[in-house]
Amino acid sequence: MHTKLSRAGRIEQHWGWFMVAPTIIGLLVLNVWPFIQTVYASFCEHLGFGHYKFIGLDNYVNMFQNAEFWKATGNTLLFCVLTVPVGIFLSLLVAVMLNAKVKFKGGFRTIFFLPMVCAPAAVTMVWRWIFNADYGVLNQIFGSNVKWITDPNVALISCAVVAIWSSIGYDAVLLLSGLQNISRSYYEAASIDGASKITQFFKITLPMVSPTLFVTMIMRLMASLKVYDLIYMMVEETNPALTNVQSLIYLFYRESFVAGSRGSGSAIAVWTVLLIGIATLFQFWGQKKWVNYEV
Amino acid sequence: MKTKSLEGSQRTGKIVTYAALILGSVIMIFPFVWMILTSFKTQAESMKIPPVIFPAQWMLSNFSDAIDSLPFVNMYANTILMIVFRVIFAVLFSSMAGYAFAKLRFRGKNILFGIVLMQMMLPSQIFIIPQYQMVAKLGIANSIAALVFPGLVSAFGTFFLRQAYLGIPNEVAEAAYLDGCNQWQTFTKVMFPLTSSSVAALTVFTAVFAYSDLMWPLVVNSDLNMMTLSSGLATLRGQFSTNFPVLMAGSLLAMLPMVVLYLFFQKQFIEGIAMTGGK
Numbered sequence: 001m002h003t004k005l006s007r008a009g010r011i012e013q014h015w016g017w018f019m020v021a022p023t024i025i026g027l028l029v030l031n032v033w034p035f036i037q038t039v040y041a042s043f044c045e046h047l048g049f050g051h052y053k054f055i056g057l058d059n060y061v062n063m064f065q066n067a068e069f070w071k072a073t074g075n076t077l078l079f080c081v082l083t084v085p086v087g088i089f090l091s092l093l094v095a096v097m098l099n100a101k102v103k104f105k106g107g108f109r110t111i112f113f114l115p116m117v118c119a120p121a122a123v124t125m126v127w128r129w130i131f132n133a134d135y136g137v138l139n140q141i142f143g144s145n146v147k148w149i150t151d152p153n154v155a156l157i158s159c160a161v162v163a164i165w166s167s168i169g170y171d172a173v174l175l176l177s178g179l180q181n182i183s184r185s186y187y188e189a190a191s192i193d194g195a196s197k198i199t200q201f202f203k204i205t206l207p208m209v210s211p212t213l214f215v216t217m218i219m220r221l222m223a224s225l226k227v228y229d230l231i232y233m234m235v236e237e238t239n240p241a242l243t244n245v246q247s248l249i250y251l252f253y254r255e256s257f258v259a260g261s262r263g264s265g266s267a268i269a270v271w272t273v274l275l276i277g278i279a280t281l282f283q284f285w286g287q288k289k290w291v292n293y294e295v
Numbered sequence: 296m297k298t299k300s301l302e303g304s305q306r307t308g309k310i311v312t313y314a315a316l317i318l319g320s321v322i323m324i325f326p327f328v329w330m331i332l333t334s335f336k337t338q339a340e341s342m343k344i345p346p347v348i349f350p351a352q353w354m355l356s357n358f359s360d361a362i363d364s365l366p367f368v369n370m371y372a373n374t375i376l377m378i379v380f381r382v383i384f385a386v387l388f389s390s391m392a393g394y395a396f397a398k399l400r401f402r403g404k405n406i407l408f409g410i411v412l413m414q415m416m417l418p419s420q421i422f423i424i425p426q427y428q429m430v431a432k433l434g435i436a437n438s439i440a441a442l443v444f445p446g447l448v449s450a451f452g453t454f455f456l457r458q459a460y461l462g463i464p465n466e467v468a469e470a471a472y473l474d475g476c477n478q479w480q481t482f483t484k485v486m487f488p489l490t491s492s493s494v495a496a497l498t499v500f501t502a503v504f505a506y507s508d509l510m511w512p513l514v515v516n517s518d519l520n521m522m523t524l525s526s527g528l529a530t531l532r533g534q535f536s537t538n539f540p541v542l543m544a545g546s547l548l549a550m551l552p553m554v555v556l557y558l559f560f561q562k563q564f565i566e567g568i569a570m571t572g573g574k
Contacts, residue, residue, distance in 0.1 A: 009400065015478040016401030023392035024407050026448030031414045034425035041424065050428045094319060097312050110561050111320045114327070117557040117564060119507045121525040122546040125532075126330040129539045135342040137329060165323070173569045197308065226418045229509040229525075236532055249420055249510075257514050262424050269421045276418060 042266035052263065059267040069268070071243055072251040073275070075156060079231075079247060080224040080279075082160035083167075088217055090164065091171035096205065098172065099179040109176075112169030120166070124233035127162045149234055155241035159234050163227065171216050178212025179205065207292040214291045218283050225276050228253065248272045334358070334543035341540050354540070361545035369520045370527045371552070376439045377512075377523060378502045381446035385501045386494055389449050393456030394482050398468055408457075414450035420510070427514050437518040445511060452497050459493035460486065492570075499560075499567030506553055524549040 005013060042059055044052035063069050094112060098105055115123055130138050131148035139145060148158045182205065190200045206213075228249040235245045237254070246254070248268060256265030333341050334357055336350040361367070395401070396408055422445070430441045463486060471485040472478075487494075512526040519527065528549050531542060557564050 012399050012478065013401040016395045016399035016404065019391040019395035019399070019482070020401075020407055022388045023448045023450075023453050024410060026388065027410050027414055027450060029429075030426060030445055030447065031417075031422050031450070032410060034422040034429075035417065037425040038421050050432065093315075097316055100312060102309075102312060102316065106561075108316050108320060109565065110558075111323050113561075113565055114323065114554070114557070116568060117503055117553050118550050119509075119525045119528070119553070121507075121509055121528040122550040123326070125528065125542055125546040126326045126333075128532075129333065129543065130326060130329060132539070135344070135346075135539075137346055140344060140346050165326075168319075169323070170568065173565055177569055222418075226420065228420075229507070232509065233529060233532065249418075252420060253510060256424055257427075266424060269424075273417060273421055 038266045038269055041263055042270045044263045044266075046260065046262040048260075055263070059264045063264060063267050063271070068243055069251065072246050072248050072268075073271075075245060076225060076227070076247045076249075076272075076275075078156060079160060079163070079227055080221060082157065083163045083224050084217065084220050086160075087164040087167055087220060088171060088213070091168050091216070092175055092209075092213070094168060094172040095175035095179055096201070098176055109169070109173065112172055114169065115166040116170045120229040121233055123166060124162060124230055127158075128234060131158055150239055150241050152241040152244035155235060155239070155245045159231050159245060162234065163224070163230055166230070167220065167223075171220060174216045174219075175209065175212055178209045182208045210291045211293060214283070214287050218280065221279055221283065222276055225279060226272065248275070330543045330547055333540055334547050336540050338538050338540055357540040357544035358548065360538075360541045361548060364541070365527050365531065365545060366520050366522075367527075367545075367548055370522055370524045370549075373439060373442065373516075373521060374506060374523045374525075377442040377446075378505050380439070380443040381505045382498050382501050384443070384447050385449040385452040385497060388447075389452030389456045389497065390487055390490070390494065391482070392453045393458075394460050394486055396453065396457045397460030398465070398486070399478070411450045411453050415454060419445070423511065423514065426511075430515055437516050437521045439521075441515045442512055442521075442523065444515070446501070446505060449497075449501065452501070455497055456490060456493055459490040463489050495563055496567035496570040499564055503553070503564075503568065 041052055043054060043056060045055045045058070047053055098108060102108070128149060130136050133139060133145070133147040133150065136148070138148065146154060149155050186204045186208070187200055190204060195203065226249050227247045231245055231247050231250050232253070235242055237258070239245075249272060252265055252268040252272065255268060256262050259265075332349065335353040335355075336347070336357075337352075337354055340347055340350060392411075396404065396411075426445055430436050430444055435441050435444075467489070468481050468486060471481040476484060506523075507525060508523075509525050509529060512523040513529060516522055516526065519530065522530070528545060531545055
């Protein structure tokens with residue numbers, strides 16, 4: 001860019017700046033500056049009305065000594081372990097079945113995708129009713145007496161069930177688009193060689209869909225690490241299972257906007273970002289072992 | 296003999312596939328059916344053991360009770376306005392920036408695009424406290440403007456539409472330029488119309504995301520009359536904790552518009568959301 005631009009080049013440059021200006025100014029004001037402020041606030045005490053006093057590492061020291069915080073971190077990780085593998089497995093299963101020659105393919109797809117267009121606030125309401133310990137239909141079907149959303153040992157699993165139910169259709173649609181890119185000729189060749197459907201799945205489908213599978217997994221993991229609305233709707237603050245269920249972002253919400261301690265709230269947010277970053281790095285590091293980019 | 300057994304195993308495979316898909320569909324659809332059935336029952340009927348499947352009388356009173364306890368007209372209006380403004384801003388600004396990033400040469404392009412990527416990688420919660428403080432300082436809490444605020448620009452939309460413009464050959468823009476269009480005309484008259492399917496996808500994505508969002512509307516608009524369908528519904532959580540027919544009626548009212556839109560435009564919805572790859 002040391003050479004002088006031609007007149008046309010200069011005009012192009014001005015248009016370029018003009019056209020990105022609204023977005024860039026918006027991002028600077030709405031995201032870059034807030035990001036810096038949040039990181040700074042995590043080293044501060046909130047004095048009220050948006051005034052902060054620098055206190056060094058105190059928020060982090062307190063946070064790392066706080067059992068509720070570690071519990072929330074553990075809940076978040078456990079939630080990921082409960083939802084990501086099962087959810088991705090079921091989504092892949094649905095995608096493979098929809099990729100076969102079945103009738104009403106569109107109808108099935110519409111049904112599985114439906115939770116995606118329903119606000120979590122509305123969807124969890126009916127799950128609360130289904131899970132209701134006294135009159136809920138689930139206990140009545142099984143003749144059980146499980147406190148699905150108030151038993152501290154069970155509530156997180158119930159939340160995971162709803163999360164998986166909500167995301168299967170969406171992940172399946174993403175995986176289906178990956179499956180549809182696999183050429184039929186591979187399967188034809190394998191059939192002639194006498195490979196069974198199961199062998200075909202492991203030798204052709206899985207390696208060929210692995211890049212899409214990887215992207216879907218990363219997205220699902222990131223979404224699970226910042227889970228909030230579903231758990232917030234399922235488990236209100238007076239629920240005895242709260243500490244065994246609340247995710248990091250739920251704790252962040254309560255700390256920042258219910259208790260008003262925005263300094264320590266910011267520290268939780270920074271911690272969550274770090275956790276997401278580490279998890280993503282691990283995934284990218286691990287992908288070399290199983291994702292196949294060759295074809 | 297051999298072909299016969301092969302056909303047989305194929306038929307079994309088909310049956311298993313259909314059985315699994317139908318079972319899955321039943322599990323997917325059951326909560327919605329149960330929601331609809333419950334919303335027409337009396338409270339006593341909903342609590343019967345063993346459960347009653349169909350209401351003896353289809354009661355509409357739960358819906359009027361839900362409307363009495365929540366300002367549904369306002370919530371619909373707030374949600375629609377929030378979605379409309381967010382879509383307009385996302386499409387307008389992201390198209391401009393996406394086009395510039397894809398097709399124009401200007402100094403600082405890579406650094407500026409880096410800002411876009413950075414925003415996409417960070418979870419929105421990291422911005423939310425300072426964003427809230429800005430809204431409070433501007434004195435616009437409890438307004439439509441506050442609901443729209445974080446959606447004024449869209450890093451994701453910019454990234455996504457840049458991809459769309461990258462897919463259009465440079466010759467198209469050059470031809471328009473040679474025909475006497477200036478940069479702006481090339482963009483609005485020639486290039487922008489070519490991205491219509493991506494713009495439709497971004498519209499669907501922005502609308503569904505805004506409609507589902509819970510934390511921001513909850514934080515920024517505490518006045519019940521300024522809540523969205525999602526955040527308003529969240530306030531019902533504690534109340535009526537035993538009156539499930541009213542809760543189901545309220546949830547149904549909150550869900551209905553998006554579900555109806557979805558059933559009419561399912562192709563656009565599914566492709567739109569699959570194309571955007573979500574966030």
